[in-house]
Amino acid sequence: MTATIHPTTASIPAVTWNALLPSISGKPDNPFLDHAFFLALEQSGSATARTGWQPQHIVLERDGSPVALMPLYLKSHSQGEYVFDYAWADAYQRAGGDYYPKLQSSVPFTPVTAPKLLVPSADPALKRALLTTAETLARQRHASSVHATFVPEAEADLASDAGWLHRVDTQYHWHNEGFASFEEFLGTLSSRHRKITRRERRDALGADGLTVRWITGADIQEHHWDEFFAFYQDTGSRKWGRPYLTRSFFSLLSASMADRVVLMFAYDGDRAIAGTLNLLGSDTLYGRYWGAIEDVPFLHFELCYYQAIDFAIAHKLKTVEAGAQGEHKLARGYVPTPTHSIHWIEHPALRQAIADYLSQERTAVLREQHLLDEMTPFKKQ
Incomplete structure (x- = not known):
């Protein structure tokens, strides 16, 4: 050998x-x-x-x-x-x-x-x-x-x-117990946490009339990556750091693995104001990078955690892995x-x-x- x-x-x-x-x-x-x-x-x-x-x-x-x-x-x-x-x-x-x-x-x-x-x-x-x-x-x-x-x-x-x-x-992962809908998942939460979750989702999207789109595969265009890179850079600047990934990385990723990329964007009308990048495994959705160019309360939770749960339920995935650290994920149904x-x-x-x-x-x-x-x-x- x-x-x-x-x-x-x-x-x-x-x-x-x-x-x-x-x-x-x-x-x-x-x-x-x-x-x-x-x-x-x-x-x-x-x-x-x-x-x-x-x-x-x-x-x-x-x-x-x-x-x-x-x-x-x-x-x-x-x-x-x-x-x-x-x-x-x-x-x-x-x-x-x-x-x-x-x-x-x-x-x-x-x-x-x-x-x-x-x-x-x-x-x-x-x-x-x-x-x-x-x-x-x-x-x-x-x-x-x-x-x-x-x-x-x-x-x-x-x-x-x-x-x-x-x-x-420790990380925090969400596990799909065969839920047919987000409401069925909510039924496993305590009354107080059901109310909090519904309020967070309502405040994230309802107050400003925002919409969310899932974009994957051949639907991903270069302008989507331009928009996402602006979100990604904003997150880096908020943490007083330099983003690790270059703009060309996302184009190369899309060229070779678009069918495994899931972008979740929040739109104010036709304008994308926030987004998260997920990668799709055989039975797991991996949430990774997030950013926003407008500050909307609870929009981070909506795009990174609740939309990921929606996607996992719709596609019968077993798990959502939402990245490193973050005890705040616990209250959103992600377990240690x-x-x-x-x-x-x-x-x-x-x-x-x-x-x-x-x-x-x-x-x-x-x-x-x-x-x-x-x-x-x-x-x-």
Whole structure:
């Protein structure tokens, strides 16, 4: 068996990459793992060596045939990851070490749970071989560590058995219990939360007579992306940051994956004033980027959470994943869900310090999730 380290996504043929992914009807189950998504990030200049995301994708071959893939980047910072290790970097650098570069296995700028040890045969030995290859590469690249974020729990367990550290955090997901309508979903909420939800939806759209349109597939035109990019930039400026994604990324995404893109726009007459970008999986709607050029109370909740529920019910999807953080999602019917990441640390003392910290953090996170479970808006049994 041999390992090849690819310095670009483009150096791996799309057919080779996608054949190593979980798929349904020949299409990757998770749209964020699709070769086209990674390629759009690269070709648009969003995730490249210049922006601190140097591809180091691992492909394992046995007798010349690809058998495993690990998307991987050599990074000079910790931006765009959503699992925060700034304190680790600061501690190591104050102690005289160099935390950067590090290796990062993730979908850039996207806090989505998806496998990072991609092995069609599900052979645990091949998954362990990917971990070992990443460790070896870290030493060759003089990287302090390897991180794989938003991995399935089974991958976290396998990596823990291999000596990696395990971190737990929380997201908020909505689950479809076979609802026939939004009103049926509302029937599962307490009386107080039903009233709040109806009022928020009424105030978001009714007062100003706004309308919402779902736009997907061939209906998505370049002017839609121009409008959405203005929304996206507005969100970045409100957070005093620079948007990670370039304008060309959205055109490239649309050219290759339009059937998996769902734009939800709010219109004041014929003028789009707010919007959110979602990607469509086999059974999940992934809500990601949002923005607005006019401030309308509760419109964020309407577009990002309630419209997503409407769409999931209409298309019989099992889950809505609405991105990272956000306890405010709890009151809108999104329940706390554990997320997992795994970490290999080269320096023994730093590793032990982080291991001690993660042990305490996991206990605190799981305790918090238990408390949050008791605070959901659903009727109490």
